[in-house]
Amino acid sequence: MQRRELMRLLASAGALSLLAPLARATGTDNWQADFEAADVPWKTGFATPPGDLPLTRATVRGRFPDAVAGTLFRIGPAGHDLGGERYHHWFDGDGMVHRFVIDGADVRHQGRYVATPKRVAEVRAGRRLFEAFGTIPPGVEPPTSADSINVANTSVLPLQGEVLALWEGGSATRVDARxxxxxxxxTWRPDLAGMPFSAHPKVDPDGTVWNFGVSSSQSMLALYEIGADGALRRATALPVPDIGMVHDFAVTERHLVFLMPPLVYDSKRKEAGASFLDAHVWRPELGMRALVVDKQNWDKRQMLALPAGFLFHVGNAWEEDTPRGTQIHIDYVRSDNADSVFTTNRELMRARIARSTRPHLTVATLNLGTGEATQKVLPLEAEFPRIDPRRVGLRHRQVVHATQLRSGVPGFGAVARTDVETGRSQRFSYGPRAIVEEHVFVPDGSKPGWVLGTVLDFGRQKTVLSCFAADHLASGPVAQAVLPYALPLGLHGAFVPA
Structure with a gap:
């Protein structure tokens, strides 16, 4: 099949089997009632803001360093219910993008829903019109394209003065940065309209942007190379049999690396009326497959095998040439199975906690010369790994991540900075009444840099932005900004210096 035809199929199918028959929900949906009746203070993090949030000044303790003068953009699912019906999965909610404008002792916040065609149509109708990742609301019709159900809720990519709000299954959405x-x-090119553009692009130190997209129903992988000027250089689509649910990837100096968990799309389940999520099956016999693609020649590919496991996020990867061949070192957050996506992130929508296997920071080594793949699981709970953006694709040691799972509270309670070569780690715990969101690393020339991130302080029902000295994380924040309200818990973000 010609690649242009592959891309046409990708664009029409997106990440979903769009024209498959949908199950029609029947009976009373009690998820909204369950959520409202739940007596847990942390449920604020999964509540729906009734509208946009105007520019508001935070209360600042201390002073944010000059290196973090700029804007922290964040995004996440926020529109969880509409017309008395509540989504059944955290990842389904309409996206809300936030900006924290930081200038010394002055911090201001603004939040706005991303006005995707889906959200505009549904708000106008006062009810859900389309299916979602993990929910098929009653009475919805088959979507006409991937972008007709695009929720733009997962990550952001600042690019050429704009911010792209990213999803998994369709186009990026342009947002005014101010x-x-x-x-x-x-639309990168007319023939690429509607193609999946995933939520975790990687930016090389020279500014080159790499990304991918997955069409599960077509078993295809889209690849993108974009220049620092924001212009598309290349795009193609590759067939990958039994492609797994891939959320993130890594780049090295010469390769793209995809860790594919054995969570595989089953079209028969979709045809029987399952949601996109529930059309996936766990096939541990496939193992965790590592697909390595040459950056310059996308036809040059190699598949290696790791033990079966599940992941959402990758920290970084780098490569070195050895007498036994090129070795790629990649760190990622590994779980034994995919229970978290099926159970934990569903029950949150009813303000309930369902524990799944614990995710751990893991370091794998892929030898392209011998085809061998090994890994070491560190005894450290982790999620949302981030590194110094100047080290993307290069040798690194330090990873910033969330850690510290607790009973009775969802998510994590601490932020950590871990040396992936020695396993040594330092952390700061926010206390028993806080839920940690992703923290990012902000460079400061040749100095150790800063760690910047948000938490939901559900004890005070407020969101707090904190800044740490990266080399003294355990000493606590050097500055904090407290908003007069709590934001819904989000997913990913990016910092843009002033």
Whole structure:
């Protein structure tokens, strides 16, 4: 099949089997009632803001360093219910993008829903019109394209003065970096309209942007190379049999690396009326497959095998040439299975906790010369790994991540900085009444740099932005900004210096 035809199929199918028959929900949906009746203070993190949040000044303790003068953009699912019906999965909610404008002792916050065609149509109708990742609301019709159900809720990519709000299955959505107004979908090239553009692009030190997209129903992988000027250089689509649910990937100096968990799409389940999520099956016999693609020649590919496991996020990867061949070292957050996506992130929508296997920071080595793959699981709970952005694809040691799972509270309670070569780690715990969101590393020339991130302080029902000295993380924040309200818990973000 010609690649242009592959891309046409990708664009029409997106990440979903769009024209498959949908199950029609029947009976009373009690998820909204369950959520409202739940007597847990942390449920604020999964509540739906009734509208956009105007620019508001935070209360600041201390002073944010000059290196973090700029804007922290964050995004996450926020529109969880509409017309008395509540989504059944955290990942389904309409995206809300946030900006924290930081200038010394002055911090201001603004939040706006991403006005995707889906959200605009549903708010106008006062009810859900389309299926979602893990929910098929009653009475919905088959979507006409991937972008007709695009929720733009997962990550952000600042690019050429704009911010792209990213999802998994369709186009990026352009957002005004100053006003957060929605500008429309990003079309890299007319024949690529609607192709999946995933939520974790990687930016090389020279500014080159790499990304991918997955069409599960077509068993295809889209690849993108974008220049620092924001112009598309290359895009193609590759067939990958039994492609797994891939959320993130890594780049090295010469390769793209995809860790594919054995969570595989089953079209028969979709045809029987399952949601996109529930159309996936766990096939541990496939193992964790590592697909390595040459950056310069995308036809040059190699598959290696690791023990079966599940992941959402990758920290970084780097490569070295050895007498036994090129070795790629990649760190990622590994779980034994995919229970978290099926159970934990569903029950949150009813303000309930369902524990799944614990995710751990893991370091794998892929030998391209011998085809051998090994890994070491560190005894450290982790999620949302981030590194110094100047080290993307290069040898690194330090990873910033969330850690410290607790009973009775979802998510994590601490932020950590871990040396992936020695396993040594330092952490700061926010206390028993806080839920940690992703923290990012902010460079400061040749100095150790800073760690910047948000938490939901559900004890005070407020969101707090904190800044740490990266080399003294355990000493606590050097500055904090407290908003007069709590934001819904989000997923990913990016910092743009002033």
């Amino acid at each position: 006003t957060l107004g929605t500008l429309g979908v990003k």
